[in-house]
Amino acid sequence: MITSLTVIYISPEMKSGDICSSEAVTGGENVFSCEPSDVSSADHLVVMVNGILGSSEDWRFAAEQFVKSHPDRVFVHRSEKNAASQTLDGVDVMGERLSQEVLEVIKQKPNLRKISFVAHSVGGLVARYAIGRLYRPPREKTEEMSAETFEEEKATIGGLVPMNFITVATPHLGSRGHKQVPFLFGVSALEKVAVLVIRWIFRRTGQHLFLTDDDEGKPPLLKRMLEDSGDCYFMSALRSFHRRVAYANVGYDRILGTLLWEDSVNEKYPHVVYEERCKACDLEQDSTKDDNTNDVEEELVTGLSRVSWEKVDVSFHNSRSRFAAHSVIQVKNYNLHTDGETVFNSCPAHTSLHLNVFLKLARNVYQEFKTKTQKLSMDLTLKSPPNLHYLSLTKTPNPFSSRLFLKPINSFKYITFKHQIYNKNSFISHPIRAQGLNHDKTPVENDEVEDDGFVLEDVPHLTNFLPDLPTYPNPLEHSQAYAIVKETFVKPEDVLAQQIVVQKGSPRGVHFRRAGPRKKVYFKSEEVKACIVTCGGLCPGINTVIREIVCGLNNMYGVNNILGIEGGYRGFYSKNTMELTPKIVNDIHKRGGTILQTSRGGHDTNKIVDNIQDRGINQVYIIGGDGTQKGAAAISKEVEKRRLHVAVAGIPKTIDNDIAVIDKSFGFDTAVEEAQRAINAAHVEVESVDNGVGIVKLMGRYSGFIAMFATLASRDVDCCLIPESPFYLEGEGGLYEYVQQRLKENRHVVIVLAEGAGQEYVSESANANVEKDASGNKLLLDIGLWLTQKIKDHFTTVKKIPINMKYIDPTYMIRAVPSNASDNIYCTLLAQSAVHGAMAGYSGFTVGPVNSRHAYIPIGRVTETTNVVKLTDRMWARLLASTNQPSFLNKPK
Numbered sequence: 001m002i003t004s005l006t007v008i009y010i011s012p013e014m015k016s017g018d019i020c021s022s023e024a025v026t027g028g029e030n031v032f033s034c035e036p037s038d039v040s041s042a043d044h045l046v047v048m049v050n051g052i053l054g055s056s057e058d059w060r061f062a063a064e065q066f067v068k069s070h071p072d073r074v075f076v077h078r079s080e081k082n083a084a085s086q087t088l089d090g091v092d093v094m095g096e097r098l099s100q101e102v103l104e105v106i107k108q109k110p111n112l113r114k115i116s117f118v119a120h121s122v123g124g125l126v127a128r129y130a131i132g133r134l135y136r137p138p139r140e141k142t143e144e145m146s147a148e149t150f151e152e153e154k155a156t157i158g159g160l161v162p163m164n165f166i167t168v169a170t171p172h173l174g175s176r177g178h179k180q181v182p183f184l185f186g187v188s189a190l191e192k193v194a195v196l197v198i199r200w201i202f203r204r205t206g207q208h209l210f211l212t213d214d215d216e217g218k219p220p221l222l223k224r225m226l227e228d229s230g231d232c233y234f235m236s237a238l239r240s241f242h243r244r245v246a247y248a249n250v251g252y253d254r255i256l257g258t259l260l261w262e263d264s265v266n267e268k269y270p271h272v273v274y275e276e277r278c279k280a281c282d283l284e285q286d287s288t289k290d291d292n293t294n295d296v297e298e299e300l301v302t303g304l305s306r307v308s309w310e311k312v313d314v315s316f317h318n319s320r321s322r323f324a325a326h327s328v329i330q331v332k333n334y335n336l337h338t339d340g341e342t343v344f345n346s347c348p349a350h351t352s353l354h355l356n357v358f359l360k361l362a363r364n365v366y367q368e369f370k371t372k373t374q375k376l377s378m379d380l381t382l383k384s385p386p387n388l389h390y391l392s393l394t395k396t397p398n399p400f401s402s403r404l405f406l407k408p409i410n411s412f413k414y415i416t417f418k419h420q421i422y423n424k425n426s427f428i429s430h431p432i433r434a435q436g437l438n439h440d441k442t443p444v445e446n447d448e449v450e451d452d453g454f455v456l457e458d459v460p461h462l463t464n465f466l467p468d469l470p471t472y473p474n475p476l477e478h479s480q481a482y483a484i485v486k487e488t489f490v491k492p493e494d495v496l497a498q499q500i501v502v503q504k505g506s507p508r509g510v511h512f513r514r515a516g517p518r519k520k521v522y523f524k525s526e527e528v529k530a531c532i533v534t535c536g537g538l539c540p541g542i543n544t545v546i547r548e549i550v551c552g553l554n555n556m557y558g559v560n561n562i563l564g565i566e567g568g569y570r571g572f573y574s575k576n577t578m579e580l581t582p583k584i585v586n587d588i589h590k591r592g593g594t595i596l597q598t599s600r601g602g603h604d605t606n607k608i609v610d611n612i613q614d615r616g617i618n619q620v621y622i623i624g625g626d627g628t629q630k631g632a633a634a635i636s637k638e639v640e641k642r643r644l645h646v647a648v649a650g651i652p653k654t655i656d657n658d659i660a661v662i663d664k665s666f667g668f669d670t671a672v673e674e675a676q677r678a679i680n681a682a683h684v685e686v687e688s689v690d691n692g693v694g695i696v697k698l699m700g701r702y703s704g705f706i707a708m709f710a711t712l713a714s715r716d717v718d719c720c721l722i723p724e725s726p727f728y729l730e731g732e733g734g735l736y737e738y739v740q741q742r743l744k745e746n747r748h749v750v751i752v753l754a755e756g757a758g759q760e761y762v763s764e765s766a767n768a769n770v771e772k773d774a775s776g777n778k779l780l781l782d783i784g785l786w787l788t789q790k791i792k793d794h795f796t797t798v799k800k801i802p803i804n805m806k807y808i809d810p811t812y813m814i815r816a817v818p819s820n821a822s823d824n825i826y827c828t829l830l831a832q833s834a835v836h837g838a839m840a841g842y843s844g845f846t847v848g849p850v851n852s853r854h855a856y857i858p859i860g861r862v863t864e865t866t867n868v869v870k871l872t873d874r875m876w877a878r879l880l881a882s883t884n885q886p887s888f889l890n891k892p893k
């Protein structure tokens, strides 16, 4: 209901810079600065959302701090649509209300351009629901849109640019089995009863939190919120924010207990260090968890891990206010934090901690994408004695995956929680740096190291779920081949930086574990039963990878039992296997394709893992593209769930070079080289006739790498069209004009076309429905034929210029050739790295070069985004400079 209009009122008594509040049009509370400038310049809407049984009052203090620190930029709206008993109406109902409320605010404030959310407790789930409703996907490309406009088209939240999504003590994993209902004090017996009467206690919200909701047979809402569904774009919305930050109490959160992901890890996943656990929670066995809890939680963790998060652990462990941690973290009560001494009769450190939490929050809200990697440790240095609280900052794109490599706290005797607190000059801990490199129990002493923004994105290891797995000396110790090598084994602390172009003072950033043989292996050679499967489209070099896995396992590790799974994923359960020996694979690298055959579709995780189990396979090598790697991730998760001693290694394959993180995919070089032959043929053809127009279509569904590199390599190409750079035909700066100009100047023209370019034109003209292949990939329409016809029509009919059109489609010919020399070497390294990784007990990883050195990369990292040609990067500029083609940025109206 509309209660009043937002009034920006500056009374004469108010000093410039004062903070004002007014009741908003939505009934919420708006907080803004009285600076005259802010009325027009505050373009960043910060929506604050309270938690269960809370109200907009809870965020008052924080709202004022926010506005104070950036008076001219921020406009804070404290939601009031879900207060007190309304917070029991259900996450979805509250989410709907919040989305309406936000739209009203936006309507009233035309200056707003950006939006951030700061939400406490259940409010974080409500905000996730609301953004799902407010999400607006980028508009489809239209004829009228210039390339520039299209470039600028981004998804929005209610029309505003999504900036920061911050949750504070939010139960993202639900509350089931976590002992966090406040008045049950973590007592299992009470909780058991509580679950039964939860509808009565927390009504619909309780059902959502305990995942007992069942709307018309649908899965629990928290699970549904891991996907986009219908007009609720839950995941796309979350992903659209520049940053997602999760604040969590490390302990003493009576409401949340151990339910936040980083905390939930400890009981089930004994990996998180720096956790100060609530004693009441620790001591008793958790008998409230049903068997399903792990699965559901795992699903929620996996789902949420698909987007990157930063997390901030907050501990009040030595503070008297610790028992109120759930609200203290929000700095809910103004008096409590400003007059902390009177309330708690304790040291002023409370105040400084709370304010620092705030400052951090405020900074997160204002931090723009470009500066997001700035050194976090700067933010939180506390001046007070360091024995009361600490803040641990983990700047990781994936807090969920980071837990996979952290070791149990008791394996870090050299670095303890207390040590961390007392010995640092700030309260910042370095969890990743301190713990990340300890698989082989050779810790890196890092006591003296400053927090320099180092992040290790580690890969899972079999000991994460099989802690007692025995190790064996690596047979390479006695290998003649390695006898002369200075360092046979890769040092456990060797990592590779993802970014190598950095500036002085910039954070060290993301690193991956260096690939290579380890001193200890987790398999006895004679007990290894390996299998290899190839999936997806063809690519030069697949046979080389198969060959080198077989030879690598056999020659380096003495493994004799290797199976080939035929026909892709479905081959696990529907086909026979073939034996693979060095002799059988000896010559296969000279052939294109895959001797194992491949297929699309047919991935059935359970059937595949059943089959792995039935056959006694304990190493699975999976060669395939992005789809295949997603399948590999699912298999490795299932293996972990069943606690099988099975290592799953992914080897990325795609001719399109669209796999993220790695430098390039194997077969790409060969493809670029092979494309030269087609381009050359086109060039020879068109220069031998008058007004020759040659069009060469190359592969590249979403990424135009082959076309771009083939063009750069050839020098005979006049124009390169790729999916990432929309082009247009008519008018100034269009393709027709350019072709005509080249014909006039040169009497011939060669165009290289990636198959994914201009798909919108073809589908429009053919009025065709989008069809998909068995794996769910969009089937492309033939842009080559379409463009050929358009150019022919234009010049013969409109311009009356006779042309000689030569259209060449070498796509499958390129894909089917054997790999060239450099790809053969590359394939060999990939295969050997995969073998070393699996033998060393890593599982659920993809291998690939990062800045020319081979690394083990968590599978999720290579599948979460697609590698595409960035038009803003130098390489595309180089291409434009070399062809002199139009940039197609200024499409005429």
Ligand SMILES: Nc1ncnc2c1ncn2[C@@H]1O[C@H](COP(=O)(O)OP(=O)(O)O)[C@@H](O)[C@H]1O
Pocket (backbone or CB within 6 Å): 535, 536, 537, 568, 569, 570, 599, 600, 601, 602, 603, 624, 625, 626, 627, 628, 629, 630, 631, 632, 634, 653, 654, 774, 775, 777
């Ligand atoms: N999201 C997914 N989860 C599990 N398996 C998948 C997924 N996407 C694709 N796959 C499986 O991976 C295999 C290859 O996928 P596809 O997209 O055809 O090729 P590529 O791996 O080369 O991208 C197919 O068997 C397909 O069923």
Ligand SMILES: O=P(O)(O)OC[C@H]1O[C@](O)(COP(=O)(O)O)[C@@H](O)[C@@H]1O
Pocket (backbone or CB within 6 Å): 535, 536, 537, 538, 625, 626, 653, 654, 655, 656, 699, 700, 701, 755, 773, 780, 815
């Ligand atoms: O016709 P197919 O064999 O399904 O494959 C065609 C597609 O395969 C690709 O080569 C990519 O394949 P992957 O996704 O398997 O790597 C694309 O370039 C092409 O569009």
Ligand SMILES: [Mg+2]
Pocket (backbone or CB within 6 Å): 536, 625, 626, 627, 654
């Ligand atoms: Mg693919």
